[in-house]
Amino acid sequence: MTAMSDSGRFSSVDYEIHGSVQGVFFRQYTLDKAQSTGVVGWVMNTEAGTVKGTFQGTKFQVDEMKHFVSKVGSPMSQITRAVFTNERELVQKDYERFSVSGGDW
Incomplete structure:
Protein backbone atom coordinates (compact mmCIF):
# COMPACT_ATOMS: atom_id res chain seq x y z
CA MET A 1 0.00 0.00 0.00
CA THR A 2 1.38 3.40 -0.90
CA ALA A 3 1.28 6.45 1.35
CA MET A 4 -1.27 8.00 -1.00
CA SER A 5 -3.77 5.16 -0.59
CA ASP A 6 -6.56 5.22 2.00
CA SER A 7 -7.82 1.81 0.90
CA GLY A 8 -8.92 -0.27 3.87
CA ARG A 9 -8.48 2.59 6.34
CA PHE A 10 -11.16 4.27 8.40
CA SER A 11 -11.25 7.19 10.79
CA SER A 12 -12.90 7.30 14.18
CA VAL A 13 -13.65 10.22 16.50
CA ASP A 14 -15.53 10.69 19.75
CA TYR A 15 -17.48 13.92 20.19
CA GLU A 16 -19.39 15.92 22.77
CA ILE A 17 -21.58 18.84 21.76
CA HIS A 18 -22.46 21.63 24.20
CA GLY A 19 -25.25 24.20 24.01
CA SER A 20 -28.98 23.90 23.56
CA VAL A 21 -28.84 20.44 22.01
CA GLN A 22 -31.39 18.41 23.97
CA GLY A 23 -35.12 18.49 23.27
CA VAL A 24 -34.51 20.01 19.81
CA PHE A 25 -34.23 16.79 17.74
CA PHE A 26 -30.41 17.03 17.60
CA ARG A 27 -30.00 13.25 17.88
CA GLN A 28 -32.57 12.60 15.13
CA TYR A 29 -30.92 15.07 12.74
CA THR A 30 -27.54 13.54 13.55
CA LEU A 31 -28.93 10.05 12.82
CA ASP A 32 -30.41 11.21 9.51
CA LYS A 33 -27.16 12.93 8.47
CA ALA A 34 -25.06 9.93 9.54
CA GLN A 35 -27.22 7.56 7.51
CA SER A 36 -27.04 9.79 4.41
CA THR A 37 -23.27 10.24 4.87
CA GLY A 38 -22.61 6.55 5.48
CA VAL A 39 -20.87 6.77 8.86
CA VAL A 40 -21.47 4.29 11.66
CA GLY A 41 -21.41 4.85 15.42
CA TRP A 42 -23.85 6.33 17.90
CA VAL A 43 -25.28 9.46 19.54
CA MET A 44 -26.89 9.99 22.95
CA ASN A 45 -27.96 12.68 25.41
CA THR A 46 -25.99 13.04 28.65
CA GLU A 47 -27.08 14.01 32.16
CA ALA A 48 -24.91 17.12 31.76
CA GLY A 49 -27.18 18.42 28.98
CA THR A 50 -24.75 17.65 26.17
CA VAL A 51 -24.92 15.21 23.28
CA LYS A 52 -22.06 12.76 22.77
CA GLY A 53 -21.11 9.81 20.61
CA THR A 54 -18.73 8.30 18.09
CA PHE A 55 -18.41 8.57 14.30
CA GLN A 56 -16.56 6.00 12.16
CA GLY A 57 -16.11 6.00 8.40
CA THR A 58 -13.75 7.36 5.79
CA LYS A 59 -11.85 10.51 6.77
CA PHE A 60 -14.08 12.50 4.41
CA GLN A 61 -17.27 11.07 5.99
CA VAL A 62 -16.03 11.71 9.54
CA ASP A 63 -14.97 15.26 8.66
CA GLU A 64 -18.41 15.90 7.15
CA MET A 65 -20.09 14.71 10.36
CA LYS A 66 -17.73 16.78 12.54
CA HIS A 67 -18.79 19.85 10.58
CA PHE A 68 -22.45 18.92 10.88
CA PHE A 98 -25.44 4.36 13.30
CA SER A 99 -27.77 4.33 16.29
CA VAL A 100 -29.39 6.61 18.83
CA SER A 101 -28.73 5.45 22.38
CA GLY A 102 -30.79 6.14 25.49
CA GLY A 103 -30.19 9.00 27.83
CA ASP A 104 -33.45 10.92 27.52
CA TRP A 105 -32.70 13.30 30.39
Whole structure:
Protein backbone atom coordinates (compact mmCIF):
# COMPACT_ATOMS: atom_id res chain seq x y z
CA MET A 1 0.00 0.00 0.00
CA THR A 2 1.38 3.40 -0.90
CA ALA A 3 1.28 6.45 1.35
CA MET A 4 -1.27 8.00 -1.00
CA SER A 5 -3.77 5.16 -0.59
CA ASP A 6 -6.56 5.22 2.00
CA SER A 7 -7.82 1.81 0.90
CA GLY A 8 -8.92 -0.27 3.87
CA ARG A 9 -8.48 2.59 6.34
CA PHE A 10 -11.16 4.27 8.40
CA SER A 11 -11.25 7.19 10.79
CA SER A 12 -12.90 7.30 14.18
CA VAL A 13 -13.65 10.22 16.50
CA ASP A 14 -15.53 10.69 19.75
CA TYR A 15 -17.48 13.92 20.19
CA GLU A 16 -19.39 15.92 22.77
CA ILE A 17 -21.58 18.84 21.76
CA HIS A 18 -22.46 21.63 24.20
CA GLY A 19 -25.25 24.20 24.01
CA SER A 20 -28.98 23.90 23.56
CA VAL A 21 -28.84 20.44 22.01
CA GLN A 22 -31.39 18.41 23.97
CA GLY A 23 -35.12 18.49 23.27
CA VAL A 24 -34.51 20.01 19.81
CA PHE A 25 -34.23 16.79 17.74
CA PHE A 26 -30.41 17.03 17.60
CA ARG A 27 -30.00 13.25 17.88
CA GLN A 28 -32.57 12.60 15.13
CA TYR A 29 -30.92 15.07 12.74
CA THR A 30 -27.54 13.54 13.55
CA LEU A 31 -28.93 10.05 12.82
CA ASP A 32 -30.41 11.21 9.51
CA LYS A 33 -27.16 12.93 8.47
CA ALA A 34 -25.06 9.93 9.54
CA GLN A 35 -27.22 7.56 7.51
CA SER A 36 -27.04 9.79 4.41
CA THR A 37 -23.27 10.24 4.87
CA GLY A 38 -22.61 6.55 5.48
CA VAL A 39 -20.87 6.77 8.86
CA VAL A 40 -21.47 4.29 11.66
CA GLY A 41 -21.41 4.85 15.42
CA TRP A 42 -23.85 6.33 17.90
CA VAL A 43 -25.28 9.46 19.54
CA MET A 44 -26.89 9.99 22.95
CA ASN A 45 -27.96 12.68 25.41
CA THR A 46 -25.99 13.04 28.65
CA GLU A 47 -27.08 14.01 32.16
CA ALA A 48 -24.91 17.12 31.76
CA GLY A 49 -27.18 18.42 28.98
CA THR A 50 -24.75 17.65 26.17
CA VAL A 51 -24.92 15.21 23.28
CA LYS A 52 -22.06 12.76 22.77
CA GLY A 53 -21.11 9.81 20.61
CA THR A 54 -18.73 8.30 18.09
CA PHE A 55 -18.41 8.57 14.30
CA GLN A 56 -16.56 6.00 12.16
CA GLY A 57 -16.11 6.00 8.40
CA THR A 58 -13.75 7.36 5.79
CA LYS A 59 -11.85 10.51 6.77
CA PHE A 60 -14.08 12.50 4.41
CA GLN A 61 -17.27 11.07 5.99
CA VAL A 62 -16.03 11.71 9.54
CA ASP A 63 -14.97 15.26 8.66
CA GLU A 64 -18.41 15.90 7.15
CA MET A 65 -20.09 14.71 10.36
CA LYS A 66 -17.73 16.78 12.54
CA HIS A 67 -18.79 19.85 10.58
CA PHE A 68 -22.45 18.92 10.88
CA VAL A 69 -22.50 18.45 14.66
CA SER A 70 -20.28 21.46 15.36
CA LYS A 71 -21.80 24.00 12.93
CA VAL A 72 -25.23 22.80 11.71
CA GLY A 73 -27.11 20.48 14.07
CA SER A 74 -30.88 20.58 14.13
CA PRO A 75 -32.81 23.74 13.15
CA MET A 76 -33.69 24.59 16.77
CA SER A 77 -30.31 23.72 18.33
CA GLN A 78 -27.79 26.28 19.50
CA ILE A 79 -24.29 24.81 19.46
CA THR A 80 -21.84 26.62 21.73
CA ARG A 81 -18.92 24.20 21.72
CA ALA A 82 -17.87 20.94 20.07
CA VAL A 83 -15.17 18.77 21.62
CA PHE A 84 -13.57 16.05 19.50
CA THR A 85 -11.35 13.47 21.18
CA ASN A 86 -9.75 10.09 20.57
CA GLU A 87 -9.28 10.68 16.83
CA ARG A 88 -7.64 7.62 15.35
CA GLU A 89 -7.25 5.49 12.27
CA LEU A 90 -8.93 2.10 12.11
CA VAL A 91 -8.44 -0.90 9.87
CA GLN A 92 -11.96 -2.11 10.67
CA LYS A 93 -15.00 -0.23 11.99
CA ASP A 94 -16.33 -1.13 15.45
CA TYR A 95 -20.00 -0.62 14.51
CA GLU A 96 -22.27 -1.92 11.76
CA ARG A 97 -24.70 1.00 11.69
CA PHE A 98 -25.44 4.36 13.30
CA SER A 99 -27.77 4.33 16.29
CA VAL A 100 -29.39 6.61 18.83
CA SER A 101 -28.73 5.45 22.38
CA GLY A 102 -30.79 6.14 25.49
CA GLY A 103 -30.19 9.00 27.83
CA ASP A 104 -33.45 10.92 27.52
CA TRP A 105 -32.70 13.30 30.39
